[in-house]
Amino acid sequence: MARQNQVSESLKILIPLYGTYLVFALCIFLIFIPQTKQQLLNQKKEAILQLTDNALSLLRDIDSKIKNGEMASDLARKKAIDHIRDLRYGLEGKDYFWIIDMHGTMIMHPFRPDLEGKDLTRFKDTAGKYPFANMVETVAKNSAGYVNYRWQWKDNTERMAQKTSYVKGFPAWGWIVGTGIYLDDIHGEISIITLKFIQIFVGILIFILLLSVYITHHVLQINKRKNQAEDDLRKSEKRYRFLADNATDAIWILALSDFRFSYLSPSIEQILGYSPEQYKTMTFGSNMTRDSVSLIHSVISEELKQDNRDGMDANRRRNIELQVSKKDGSWIWVEVSARFLRDRNGNPDRVLGITRDISQRKDLEQKLLQTNADLHLAQQLSSIGNWSLDPDADVPFWSDEIYRIFERDSALGAFSAVEHLAIFTGKWKTLFETAIKDARERGIEFNHEGKVILPSGQVKWIHAICKPEWVAPKQRYFLRGTIQDITHRKTMESHIQQTQKMEALGTLAGGIAHDFNNILSAIIGFTELAKLGAAENKRLKDNLDNVLTAGLRARELVKHILAFSRKADVHKDIIQIVPLIKESLKFLRASIPANIDIQTRFMITDATILADQTQIHQVLMNLFNNAAYAMKEKGGVLAVELDNFDMVTDIPPQFNELQPGSYVRLNISDTGVGIEKHVMERIFEPFFTTKVRGEGTGMGLSLSYGIIKAMKGHISVSSEPDMGTTFQILIPKQEKELTPAVKHLPPSKSIKGNGKILLIDDEPAIIGWASKALSKMGYQVVGMTSPLEAIETFKSDPENFDLVITDLTMPRMTGLELSSIITAKRPDIPIILCTGFSEELSPDKMKHHGISRVLMKPMVVDELSDAIEETLTSRRLKE
Known part of the structure; x- marks a missing residue:
């Protein structure tokens, strides 16, 4: 009986193995190789399509030269024929292109020059087909396509073979260009693949035969050892029962047939409050949460399925956590560690388990989880993470936030010391290299900022702090610290500095x-x-x-x-x-x-x-x-x-x-x-x-x-x-009416005027050229560089002047102040104010100070003369 069981165990392994081998072989020879053959044919057809398009691209380039007048038509066509005649490809370098026209006349064939110039529409291959007529018809209907026929083997006129060609028309010249593939090439490649698969499957079969002998021998040895183990288990069960009765954790045996406890150690009463006899009478799972009962059934079902797999450890254990109620109605968490017990045939029929009260541990875990969650949130909000480095390790520990800062997948682990230094740039690499070395060897703290370039190319600023701790047993320093992402802060600092520089520049420019x-x-x-x-x-x-x-x-x-x-x-x-x-x-x-x-x-x-x-x-x-x-x-x-x-x-x-x-x-x-x-x-x-x-x-x-x-x-x-x-x-980009992009010098105007003008500007050069220019126009000009002297001159005879022109910014007195004094003496006098900027000159402000018009500096003669003429004309109209 035992011998039959052993043979049965061997067959359970060998029959699926041979069945898989047979199915795999059939799939290869009946499905894969035919599909490979078709796929290879499709690839080669696609290849000749691309090659034909490349040849047509050459013709288009030459045709464009004809259209541009760069080359004569006859010369261009001859050059195209010579070029395509020499084109070769393929493993032997004998695959070629040919050209016919839309009437079936052969224009060029590299291996059959005897056909060139002949009408081939009635030409038949050895199978009775009209290949060239079919090519013309295919191009006429679809502009391009594939044609099947028999033709000589490349340059060998004695050998005929099945061939598939791709032809495409070039309407500009009335040509058809084509090239093809031989099916014998594909059959040869498939034959080589088939032969290799046959060799592989013969090798696999030999391996499977040897493996069958080994498996059969191994199964016999396993069953022998299993039977011996079961005998040893029964002999020692009495010894284990004594230990179970005196253990702090509850030890129990549960029958899989009816989910009843066959054994419960006395310590179950200390954990749950029930005596072993009381607990045995209870329905299984009645004092557990629904999730806990569901978990137990799920684990047992899973383990039973895995037990049928080859190589599974018969004595394997599973640990699960359950929530159960005590006799007094309170709920606690327990940890159960269990494994199968087996019958004589090795089939699981019972569960041996140990139950331990872990309520205190679960409370501590919950508090720790909450603390870690709070810490994680705090680190996330502040973009700061903690790290540590054991003196015997080259790779540090990182918190989740540091992985986020360095954009690294936590599954890859933290950077090594070399990788960490590699992301620093320039002076910061030397700074941190020295700082880490001093921290590890001399226990010197560091607190540095630095710029890093991450593997993704992202540039960041970090603030790193390190606090070394002396480890007496190892006589080395244990490093702890934090890393904070300060990129945003640095960016803001840079923006502030940039703003300050620009403000300084603005002040200087003004x-x-x-x-x-x-x-x-x-x-x-x-x-x-x-x-x-x-x-x-x-x-x-x-x-x-x-x-x-x-x-x-x-x-x-x-x-x-x-x-x-x-x-x-x-x-x-x-x-x-x-x-x-x-x-x-x-x-x-x-x-x-x-x-x-x-x-x-x-x-x-x-x-x-x-x-x-x-x-x-x-x-x-x-x-x-x-x-x-x-x-x-x-x-x-x-x-x-x-x-x-x-x-x-x-x-x-x-x-x-x-x-x-x-x-x-x-x-x-x-x-x-x-x-x-x-x-x-x-x-x-x-x-x-x-x-x-x-x-x-x-x-x-x-x-x-x-x-x-x-x-x-x-x-x-x-x-x-x-x-x-x-x-x-x-x-x-803008899509609107255009303003000319380049300003041209306006034509000079010849304006003649009359009247007396008081001109005030602290720049003698401006007084000089303006006085001369206005005098040439016919005006009488009194130019002065001091606003105080100008006021005295005006006050001495206010009616003597027809117009006042003054600069805005002058020493000791502004043009606005000067205008107020002048208009107080003579309200009707027109005043033109010259300034480099008019941002603060609102209409109300100009009216308040008696300004008639503002003229922007630097002035040109035409603008100055226009402003004077318009101002004086406006005054005369008011009179």
Whole structure:
């Protein structure tokens, strides 16, 4: 009987094994190999389709040269035939292309030149098919397709084989280009695969036969040892019963047939309050929660299923936790550790278990879980995590928050010491390397901030604290500490510093604007006077026009400086950017070495944006000059590219501050010295520059950054040392009526006037040119640089003057104060106020001080004459 059971156990293993082998073999030879053959055929058909498309692409390229007049038609066709005739592919390099026309005439065949020029529509293969007629018909109906026929084996005219070809028409020339595959190639490859599978299955069969012998022998040995173990168990059961009766934990035996306890140790009364006899009479599970009863049945069912699996430990244990009620009605948690007991045949029929009261432990676990949850929440809210490092370990322990900070999967474990130091950059790597070494070896605490670059490329700032603790038994230091993500704080600090710098720059810009306007007024004024005296000297007038144009652009630049310092508004118009780029490059070309080549590539030529053209001109010149500076020693290429860039919904992370829509993208690249990484982080900071003293102010890129950001655009830079630099600018695209992008010098007007004007400005140069210009127009001018002296002159004879022109900002007295004094003496006198900015001059304020009109500095003669004429005309109309 025992022998029969042993053979039965062996067959339970061997029959499924042989059955699986047979099913697998049938699947391979009946399903896999036929599918592989079809798949291989499909792949080769797809390959010849792609090859044919490549050949047609060559024809299209040559055809485009014919259309562009680069090549004669006959020469082009001959070149195409020669090129395709030489095309070969395949393992032997003998697979080829051929060409026929839509009438079935062979144009080119590399291995059958005897057919070239012949009408093959009636040509039959050895199977009686008309292959070339079928090709023409297929292309005529579908423009392309596959044709099956028999044909000579590549270049061997003696051997015929089944062939599948792909043909496609080239309508422009009336050609059909084709190439094909031989089914014999596929049959050969499948035969090789089949032979390999046969060899594999023979080897597997030999292995299975040897495995069968081993399994049978092993099963016999297992059953022998199992029977011996059962005998030993019965002999020792009495000894175990004595121990169970005197144990603190409850020991019990439960029959699987009726779920009744056959044995309960006396300690069950100490745990639950029931005597063993009382508990045996109770229905199983009556003093447990529903979840606990369900868990018991689930575990027993699972273990019974696993017991039938080969290699399972017959003495394995399972531990579960249950909630049960005591005799007094209170609920407690118990831990049950149990395993199967078996009958003579090795089948489980009972459960041997130990029950232990773990209520106190569960209470402590719950408190610990709550404490950990509170700690986790606190760490999450403060972005701070704790870590520790045992002196004998290379990998530290991390809390969950540190894994989040370093964006690392907890399943991978914490960084090793080498990995941890690798994420630090520059000086911070040395700082933390020294700090950790001193902490481990000398017990020195550290409290440092540093910048890290995570494997994902994310840059973060962290604050790390370490408190070493001396471990006497190991004579080494145990490290504990915290790591906090302070990226947001650092970003805010950087923004605050940037804001402070920009505020300082604004204050500086506003302070110098007045003096700069006065200087420009003199330059523009005397230039216009010089033009008046140039007479018919065209060359001199042209030169003076260039000076005046530059002065007017400088005036626009001053307006931008005032807008930057919040003392004037930026005037934006819908403008075309391409003319501005071309104009800026024209200015640049005259000032850079000849070994710098300027290349432009405008994918769009009518791109329009909403911008202040002076600001855009400044951005372009800043970037162009920086690029030229980077190539000043060795020369190179300055490349300017312009195209459209559309963002709909999937906005790339680097542009997440931009709104969806259409943008104009401008790329400015150079092949110069490049930019170091540590410099790249600061290039947009005000006053930061890498140029030598006297060659740079550090303002160009910061102003460019501010201008583009104010336009709701984006500016970024990519660079590597010795690999050049590329600036990318995105500006929102506008689709509206255009304002001319380049301002031209207005034509000079010849205006004659009369009247006496009192002119007051603290700049003698302005008094000088304005007096001369107004005198040439016919006005009598009394110019004065002191407002106090001007008041005395006016008071001496108020009716002697027809108009007062005064500067706003002057020493000892402002133009507003001066106007109030003058109008108090003579209320009807018109006053023109000259200023570099008019932000604080509201209409009410002007009326209060008697100002008739405001004229913006720096002035040009035409603007000044227009303002005087309009003011005097308005006064005469009122009279």
